[in-house]
Amino acid sequence: xxxxxxxxxxxxxxxxxxxxxxxxxxxxxxxxxxxxxxxxxxxxxxxxxxxxxxxxxxxxxxxxxxxxxxxxxxxxxxxx
Amino acid sequence: xxxxxxxxxxxxxxxxxxxxxxxxxxxxxxxxxxxxxxxxxxxxxxxxxxxxxxxxxxxxxxxxxxxxxxxxxxxxxxxxxxxxxxxxxxxxxxxxxxxxxxxxxxxxxxxxxxxxxxxxxxxxxxxxxxxxxxxxxxxxxxxxxxxxxxxxxxxxxxxxxxxxxxxxxxxxxxxxxxxxxxxxxxxxxxxxxxxxxxxxxxxxxxxxxxxxxxxxxxxxxxxxxxxxxxxxxxxxxxxxxxxxxxxxxxxxxxxxxxxxxxxxxxxxxxxxxxxxxxxxxxxxxxxxxxxxxxxxxxxxxxxxxxxxxxxxxxxxxxxxxxxxxxxxxxxxxxxxxxxxxxxxxxxxxxxxxxxxxxxxxxxxxxxxxxxxxxxxxxxxxxxxxxxxxxxxxxxxxxxxxxxxxxxxxxxxxxxxxxxxxxxxxxxxxxxxxxxxxxxxxxxxxxxxxxxxxxxxxxxxxxxxxxxxxxxxxxxxxxxxxxxxxxxxxxx
Numbered sequence: 001x002x003x004x005x006x007x008x009x010x011x012x013x014x015x016x017x018x019x020x021x022x023x024x025x026x027x028x029x030x031x032x033x034x035x036x037x038x039x040x041x042x043x044x045x046x047x048x049x050x051x052x053x054x055x056x057x058x059x060x061x062x063x064x065x066x067x068x069x070x071x072x073x074x075x076x077x078x079x080x
Numbered sequence: 081x082x083x084x085x086x087x088x089x090x091x092x093x094x095x096x097x098x099x100x101x102x103x104x105x106x107x108x109x110x111x112x113x114x115x116x117x118x119x120x121x122x123x124x125x126x127x128x129x130x131x132x133x134x135x136x137x138x139x140x141x142x143x144x145x146x147x148x149x150x151x152x153x154x155x156x157x158x159x160x161x162x163x164x165x166x167x168x169x170x171x172x173x174x175x176x177x178x179x180x181x182x183x184x185x186x187x188x189x190x191x192x193x194x195x196x197x198x199x200x201x202x203x204x205x206x207x208x209x210x211x212x213x214x215x216x217x218x219x220x221x222x223x224x225x226x227x228x229x230x231x232x233x234x235x236x237x238x239x240x241x242x243x244x245x246x247x248x249x250x251x252x253x254x255x256x257x258x259x260x261x262x263x264x265x266x267x268x269x270x271x272x273x274x275x276x277x278x279x280x281x282x283x284x285x286x287x288x289x290x291x292x293x294x295x296x297x298x299x300x301x302x303x304x305x306x307x308x309x310x311x312x313x314x315x316x317x318x319x320x321x322x323x324x325x326x327x328x329x330x331x332x333x334x335x336x337x338x339x340x341x342x343x344x345x346x347x348x349x350x351x352x353x354x355x356x357x358x359x360x361x362x363x364x365x366x367x368x369x370x371x372x373x374x375x376x377x378x379x380x381x382x383x384x385x386x387x388x389x390x391x392x393x394x395x396x397x398x399x400x401x402x403x404x405x406x407x408x409x410x411x412x413x414x415x416x417x418x419x420x421x422x423x424x425x426x427x428x429x430x431x432x433x434x435x436x437x438x439x440x441x442x443x444x445x446x447x448x449x450x451x452x453x454x455x456x457x458x459x460x461x462x463x464x465x466x467x468x469x470x471x472x473x474x475x476x477x478x479x480x481x482x483x484x485x486x487x488x489x490x491x492x493x494x495x496x497x498x499x500x501x502x503x504x505x506x507x508x509x510x511x512x513x514x515x516x517x518x519x520x521x522x523x524x525x526x527x528x529x530x531x532x533x534x535x536x537x538x539x540x541x542x543x544x545x546x547x548x549x550x551x552x553x554x555x556x557x558x559x560x561x562x563x564x565x566x567x568x569x570x571x
Contacts, residue, residue, distance in 0.1 A: 001167075002165055002166065002167030002168070003167055004146065004166055004167055006408070006411075007148070007407070007438050008407070008408045008436045008437070008438060008447075010489070011489045011490050011492075011493075012445065012489050012490070027153075027440060027443075028440065028443040028444060028445065028487075029443075029444075029445070029487055030444070030445035030487045030488075030489060031440035031443075031444070031445040033149070033152065033153045033158065033159070033440075035159060035163050036145075036146060036149075036159075036163055036164050036165060036166065036167070037162070037163040037164075037165055059167065059169055060167065061167025061168050061169060062167075062168055062169065062170055062171060
């Protein structure tokens, strides 16, 4: 699954860290870090985290059965 | 569904030729730039009811990914590089052309030219090509093994691998946000790091010298060998082309095996060279509805701009055109541009973004709202630097224009309201954790071009046709070349 946190909106309440400690963490006292692409098994945790956020900073991507249609990709895909 | 927009409301007839321009259909929208702004614009277009053909063109081969973690959690080794992909927040039913750059814009024929020779037709175009990392000035030195820039996921992937391999000594060139974040990660990894900044403090471009002085102290406490008013004159390699040494303007010669060039960003406008738009190194000028201006200052109807590459008038700052390299601006401007691309003219809305950004470095969370770079004064209003938790407010001509919160994100929204209300500076807050007496000092921003990193957000002149203020003669050469020290005395 894919998520994104609006870190301008985030006020470091830390509710997400309690709800999904493998996805969200604080570095230092106030700096939130997170995994944009957590494992699907963590979906319930992540949904709880999003619901618990007092400022609604966490957005969860749509169901990804119909993920990016990459059939039109052209060009060079080599990473390094 | 096709969306019809009346341009003139009636047919016009000029002399013997009949010119029919009353209706233009919008069947094809093309977005050039498939990163944060491009993706959010695509989603907003569908939200706004656009059902025609939508094409996203990106020069990188990846689905849109987020860049802020590239200099933080990815570099530190906590977040794998392939875990930075941005979510799609709704179906966008788009054609993706990835790994191919746009190289030209033919406004006459409404076509985007791609690097592989293809032509892509559009009725509405969104320019969201963003920026790229400014490379090291000397190409031979830049090509040495061990010299890095940091903008793309490949950049971050390569640099994090190298940092994890335990280099002897890292040199960071440029003390803006990217450079400072890299230095912070190096210290967390236990690596010796030197940061060379041409200005008097790190972050001076974005936050000014007064605030930068605080960060300079923290960088040194963290073990960074911080050299301010110092430039890197030359990078030297061995016979195998591997980086070995750096010569600094303070006379020191450092034995290094990694150099991270963090000299700010260059706006990707070169592909618009022949399009006769108001595009230059400051970005592509557009009006408040995000419509691009042409080079004569006339607004276009079919070309829109969003994100880092845009330059637009902000009513909060007297209509001055702003260039803002902020995550939040990319998101908001993309939404506004998308809406205005497909709505009837009477429903267009202005882009009224209040600049805001964050950074995590040296164990602290830094957040800002407003536009610090136009300020003349700064005042501490809550907390203290000693307790590593404070808020400072920036003022310009007696009005609050920005606020900076360090390890105090909860306090920032109240200041945002003061900025939007253009409240008097210095503010009367009576905060329990505030100083007994407010003592404004000079904010300490340098003239344009004096820092070797990007200010992040800057005012860039009053109108689309306002020429770039270019220093001339000897000063121009000195400012353009990051190897030349300016120092407190030299200019």
